[in-house]
Amino acid sequence: MSVDFLHPGEGVVIDKDVPALELRGIDKRFPGVVALDNVDFTLEPGKIHALMGENGAGKSTLIKIMAGVYGKDAGTIRLRGREVDIKSPRDSLKEGIKVVFQEIALISEFTVAENIFLEGYPTGRAGSIDWKKIRADSAALFNRIGFNVDPAARTGSLPVSQQQMVEIARALAHEARVVVMDEPTSSLTPNEVSLLFTVIQRLASLGIAVVYVSHKLDEVFEIADTVTVLRDGRHISTKPIGEHTSDTLIQDMIGRRIDNLFPRQRGAAGSKVALSVEKLSTAKKLDDVSFEARAGEVLGFFGLMGAGRTELAKAIVGYDPIISGKITVDGSRLAPHDTRTGVRLGIGLLTEDRKSEGLMGELPVYQNASLASLGAFARLGFVDKAKEHRAVQDYVDRFRIKTPSLFQQVKNLSGGNQQKVLISRWLMRGLKVIVVDEPTRGIDVGAKSEIFALIDRLAGEGLAVVMMTSEMPELLGLSDRIAVMCEGRLTAIMSRDEATQENILNAAIG
Amino acid sequence: MSELTHATAPKRFIGGQLLGSSQLVLGVILAALCIAISIAAPQFYSEANIIAILRQCALVLIVASGMTMLIITAEVDLSVGASLAFVGCIGMAVLNSTHSLTLGMLAALAFAGGVGLFNGLVVTRLRVNSLIATIGTMMMLQGGVYLFTREAVQNHNQLASFTDLGAGYVGAVPVPVILAALIFVVAYVTLRFTTLGRYLYAVGANEKAVRLSGLRSERLKLFAFVVTGLCVGVAGMILSSLMNAGQPTAGRGFELTVIAAVILGGTSLLGGRGSLFGTLLGVLVLKVIDNGIIILGWNQDLQMVVPGVVIILATYLDIIRNRANVR
Numbered sequence: 001m002s003v004d005f006l007h008p009g010e011g012v013v014i015d016k017d018v019p020a021l022e023l024r025g026i027d028k029r030f031p032g033v034v035a036l037d038n039v040d041f042t043l044e045p046g047k048i049h050a051l052m053g054e055n056g057a058g059k060s061t062l063i064k065i066m067a068g069v070y071g072k073d074a075g076t077i078r079l080r081g082r083e084v085d086i087k088s089p090r091d092s093l094k095e096g097i098k099v100v101f102q103e104i105a106l107i108s109e110f111t112v113a114e115n116i117f118l119e120g121y122p123t124g125r126a127g128s129i130d131w132k133k134i135r136a137d138s139a140a141l142f143n144r145i146g147f148n149v150d151p152a153a154r155t156g157s158l159p160v161s162q163q164q165m166v167e168i169a170r171a172l173a174h175e176a177r178v179v180v181m182d183e184p185t186s187s188l189t190p191n192e193v194s195l196l197f198t199v200i201q202r203l204a205s206l207g208i209a210v211v212y213v214s215h216k217l218d219e220v221f222e223i224a225d226t227v228t229v230l231r232d233g234r235h236i237s238t239k240p241i242g243e244h245t246s247d248t249l250i251q252d253m254i255g256r257r258i259d260n261l262f263p264r265q266r267g268a269a270g271s272k273v274a275l276s277v278e279k280l281s282t283a284k285k286l287d288d289v290s291f292e293a294r295a296g297e298v299l300g301f302f303g304l305m306g307a308g309r310t311e312l313a314k315a316i317v318g319y320d321p322i323i324s325g326k327i328t329v330d331g332s333r334l335a336p337h338d339t340r341t342g343v344r345l346g347i348g349l350l351t352e353d354r355k356s357e358g359l360m361g362e363l364p365v366y367q368n369a370s371l372a373s374l375g376a377f378a379r380l381g382f383v384d385k386a387k388e389h390r391a392v393q394d395y396v397d398r399f400r401i402k403t404p405s406l407f408q409q410v411k412n413l414s415g416g417n418q419q420k421v422l423i424s425r426w427l428m429r430g431l432k433v434i435v436v437d438e439p440t441r442g443i444d445v446g447a448k449s450e451i452f453a454l455i456d457r458l459a460g461e462g463l464a465v466v467m468m469t470s471e472m473p474e475l476l477g478l479s480d481r482i483a484v485m486c487e488g489r490l491t492a493i494m495s496r497d498e499a500t501q502e503n504i505l506n507a508a509i510g
Numbered sequence: 511m512s513e514l515t516h517a518t519a520p521k522r523f524i525g526g527q528l529l530g531s532s533q534l535v536l537g538v539i540l541a542a543l544c545i546a547i548s549i550a551a552p553q554f555y556s557e558a559n560i561i562a563i564l565r566q567c568a569l570v571l572i573v574a575s576g577m578t579m580l581i582i583t584a585e586v587d588l589s590v591g592a593s594l595a596f597v598g599c600i601g602m603a604v605l606n607s608t609h610s611l612t613l614g615m616l617a618a619l620a621f622a623g624g625v626g627l628f629n630g631l632v633v634t635r636l637r638v639n640s641l642i643a644t645i646g647t648m649m650m651l652q653g654g655v656y657l658f659t660r661e662a663v664q665n666h667n668q669l670a671s672f673t674d675l676g677a678g679y680v681g682a683v684p685v686p687v688i689l690a691a692l693i694f695v696v697a698y699v700t701l702r703f704t705t706l707g708r709y710l711y712a713v714g715a716n717e718k719a720v721r722l723s724g725l726r727s728e729r730l731k732l733f734a735f736v737v738t739g740l741c742v743g744v745a746g747m748i749l750s751s752l753m754n755a756g757q758p759t760a761g762r763g764f765e766l767t768v769i770a771a772v773i774l775g776g777t778s779l780l781g782g783r784g785s786l787f788g789t790l791l792g793v794l795v796l797k798v799i800d801n802g803i804i805i806l807g808w809n810q811d812l813q814m815v816v817p818g819v820v821i822i823l824a825t826y827l828d829i830i831r832n833r834a835n836v837r
Contacts, residue, residue: 340725342724351722357719358722362715362778362782363711363715367708367712371725374709381705429723
């Protein structure tokens with residue numbers, strides 16, 4: 001097939017009746033686990049097909065089979081009606097399937113243009129690489145997807161959103177008929193997301209079948225034509241998006257109904273100030289931030305990417321240094337400004353980055369849970385393990401942490417259960433103020449409501465909860481008061497009753 | 511849920527703690543080595559030879575006890591070999607001028623502990639990677655010892671108590687073996703049963719999480735560096751007693767033997783994982799190999815080659831075993 005790769009969809013006639021890609025009866029087993037069980041998945045050319053499911057549902061396994069990263073154990077793969085055997089990522093790319101993984105697979109030291117033509121540089125006379133052509137062709141490709149990236153830029157210096165565009169351009173350079181986007185928006189700003197959506201729609205209009213893997217319901221409703229839901233390795237449903245509501249989609253994903261995502265059990269907040277922050281500034285981000293949080297309330301902080309929520313969270317618990325300002329926890333000043341003092345006064349951070357700042361993945365559940373309170377289980381420096389295990393077991397039971405035993409390495413737990421272990425770590429220590437940063441990031445829909453209920457319970461038990469979030473439903477569903485940040489400054493504080501999506505977003509823009 | 515917990519807990523205690531991980535592989539290797547060598551050379555099992563092996567193990571085990579703690583915190587100290595030689599010279603010089611074993615010993619501990627403190631401060635305050643920082647220290651010490659003395663510091667006093675440190679016996683057991691056993695037990699109990707030990711594992715497993723929990727992660731690392739240094743102090747004095755002199759050339763490659771034993775014992779260079787029991791097995795395997803090569807009359811250069819092969823093999827077997835255990 002000789003097609004000018006700069007103009008896919010124009011050189012060939014795309015037969016709308018023949019599926020771009022058809023997977024039938026796909027099985028995949030790993031030792032002890034059935035990852036995929038007789039899964040069918042059909043992609044139409046020019047359509048955007050969302051692939052949804054909780055963690056462990058089999059989404060990644062399925063796209064890794066398409067990408068040639070895993071081999072299938074049974075089933076057939078047909079590309080435009082022709083059965084193909086995909087044995088390696090190279091085969092997959094050759095057949096016109098391009099998967100853009102979350103962890104972008106570009107060589108960061110190379111230029112954009114070099115990355116695009118990585119698999120085959122056009123050569124000029126005497127076999128030397130034709131750099132001029134590479135740059136020109138790259139620019140032409142970006143032009144086609146309606147996005148501009150400097151082909152001569154060093155790839156590593158670009159933000160993730162632009163690196164994704166480079167991957168998409170690469171797909172076009174390979175005449176891809178199928179482009180798979182794996183959770184593409186997880187680290188994008190709202191602006192970048194809307195740009196990405198424009199580009200994805202452009203791909204579809206070129207006749208390319210797009211697979212859009214995501215957790216996020218609102219995105220799927222915005223962009224997808226069709227939705228396939230997997231659960232526990234099985235195909236659950238494939239429907240046009242018009243036949244779904246959020247409720248039916250969630251129900252397909254978790255296999256049961258969730259009546260109320262935000263059950264409020266707690267009473268009204270108290271009036272006692274548990275945390276007071278005055279004129280807080282940091283070298284990099286925060287600029288003169290002042291607020292108070294009361295015992296028994298959830299104070300939600302909203303802001304767009306880069307607004308400074310995580311920076312604020314880390315500064316008020318004493319983790320990151322501040323240049324000026326005063327933090328008072330339960331009447332005592334946080335000085336010296338370090339986490340040791342912070343924890344002693346009763347303020348702690350539930351980090352957004354569980355893996356690198358929260359969990360000790362190699363260590364067992366019980367050691368993760370007791371880390372902050374180990375002193376309470378020790379006499380003369382020796383740990384009373386029986387006492388420690390009883391205390392941890394108590395939390396495992398109360399929070400229904402699903403783990404085969406206290407000795408399980410915590411890295412083997414699901415995101416929701418890991419989060420519960422980390423919440424236990426703080427509750428075992430006993431806090432006055434807990435700062436939770438993106439508490440449901442990377443957590444399944446089903447487990448989210450449990451985390452929400454836990455946060456509600458924390459406030460109900462009299463803690464001041466300071467919650468950083470970028471999820472509007474979470475913010476509105478849990479908070480008593482809402483604070484909004486923009487570029488390191490606090491731009492609004494309002495009660496839940498005053499808050500609307502509109503005035504929150506206005507304050508977030510600045 | 512709680513039934514599950516109790517069902518799996520005992521299994522872990524019986525099989526898991528002692529022989530669960532790489533220790534099982536290593537125990538088998540050790541047994542196989544002992545059997546093979548004693549078939550080929552029956553004198554391997556003589557009392558004299560066993561005591562000789564233990565004495566050989568003592569120096570390595572003393573330093574490896576500290577090094578295990580340090581590697582568990584995800585740091586490493588490559589300067590222990592160079593420090594060992596320097597410590598011997600300093601201890602001997604102080605001994606010569608003060609006629610006091612106590613002062614000589616204190617000087618050695620102060621110097622070696624100081625080296626550990628220096629390493630620790632460079633790593634935790636200046637944030638220099640410990641591999642690089644301690645290579646730097648190693649070079650400083652290797653050159654520095656010649657600024658201190660061009661040749662071996664001879665033993666002028668011949669204090670009996672000093673000679674006993676390396677060559678003495680209590681009953682049938684050599685003094686260095688007793689010292690090594692003491693240090694090993696203290697380190698073992700610390701790592702296994704105390705909050706301090708748990709924090710050392712924690713800081714290696716995730717330093718940021720430890721800091722967020724209100725603990726001083728830098729101090730924990732500093733502690734492990736200083737302990738490693740102090741262990742070198744003890745080992746350095748034993749070595750100079752054995753050689754009856756402070757030798758500036760002693761200790762070449764000693765750091766590799768120590769680290770090899772620790773790694774062989776299943777302690778992860780990434781931190782957070784490892785055990786002193788494994789280190790003990792690691793030391794025994796390396797020293798039984800040494801001894802076997804001598805007893806069998808093989809080329810002595812194999813003393814470096816064979817352990818190299820064993821380390822790669824043991825680590826590979828460990829990876830295979832881990833893979834089989836997934837799920």
